[in-house]
Amino acid sequence: MQKGQSKMSNIQTAMNGVRAAGYVDVSEAPATGMITLRGDLSDAGVQKAVKSVMGAGVPATLAVKDADAGQILWMSPDELMIVCAYDQADQMIADLIAALGDTHSMVVNVSDARAVFDLEGAATPEIIAKLAPIDVKSMQTGTVRRTRFAQIPAAFWMTSNDSARIICFRSVAEYMFNQLRNSAQAGFEVGDW
Amino acid sequence: MLLLECPYCGAKCEETELSPGGEAHIKRYGPGSSDEDFEAYLFMRENPKGVHFERWRHVYGCGKWFHAARCTQSLEVFGTYAAQTFEPPQEIKDKISGKRPGWSWRDFS
Secondary structure, three states: OOOOOOOOOOOOOOOOOOEEOOOOEEEEOOOEEEEEEEEOOOOHHHHHHHHHHHOOOOOOOOEEEEEOOEEEEEEEOOEEEEEEEHHHHHHHHHHHHHHHOOOOEEEEEOHHHEEEEEEEOOOHHHHHHHHOOOOHHHOOOOEEEEEEEOOEEEEEEEEEOOEEEEEEEHHHHHHHHHHHHHHHOOOOOOOOO | OOEEEOOOOOOEEEHHHOEEEEEOOOOOOOOOOOHHHHHHHHHOOOOOOOEEEEEEEOOOOOOOEEEEEEEOOOOOEEEEEEOOOOOOOHHHHHHHHHHOOOOOEOOEO
């Protein structure tokens, strides 16, 4: 039982785990722990704290790093996103805050403020290319990119050659799902992948 | 289409991922300054045809402000550099000089 969570509440993701099968499968991920850490990533104190709690150091620019319990995403020169199991987030935050001590930083649980979607299928990069103004062919497994999907900001990373995970604000989860589903529906193939 | 490389994350950004911040290297004149300086700070802009320096923000990405040197006529980008500077780095100036000999912009050349 987590602090601040009543016995009555059930964890509810933004879109209730919705799925859509197209030429790429779109699905909302189950409840996922997401922690935003802000602080100067070049600071030794921040690097040490992340390493000691996560078992992996601060990732390189635009990189995704696998940690003991989750993944660390590079979001900006002063921001990391830690993705972990939903029920581990609060403990991880407490550990991070303790490890950071007086280092100028902020650690916040944003699990309930974000929505997470998974794309699966050989044409996954094509769906992203339809919506985001970036060179998807340059995106390799293990790199993360914050960009826009049509009109909303989002971050995504390729989890393999034919699957990707997308994080957006919870308030625009429906818009995100709709545009992914529409782009991925059978018959809408561009055929570039 | 304008492609700028964010100097903080190294990502090549298309224009719509960015937010324009107007002209670069403007010196702020605040309380106590002369009317002429304050007017110049608020309103006077270069608006050149050719070499220009601008501020941009990587708004859909890392969120950082940066500077860009580009040509308003050809849309050629000479380079981007960090926001924490009062003037373009020598490397950028050299690059422009190589392509637009004799250029000048405000006090820079």
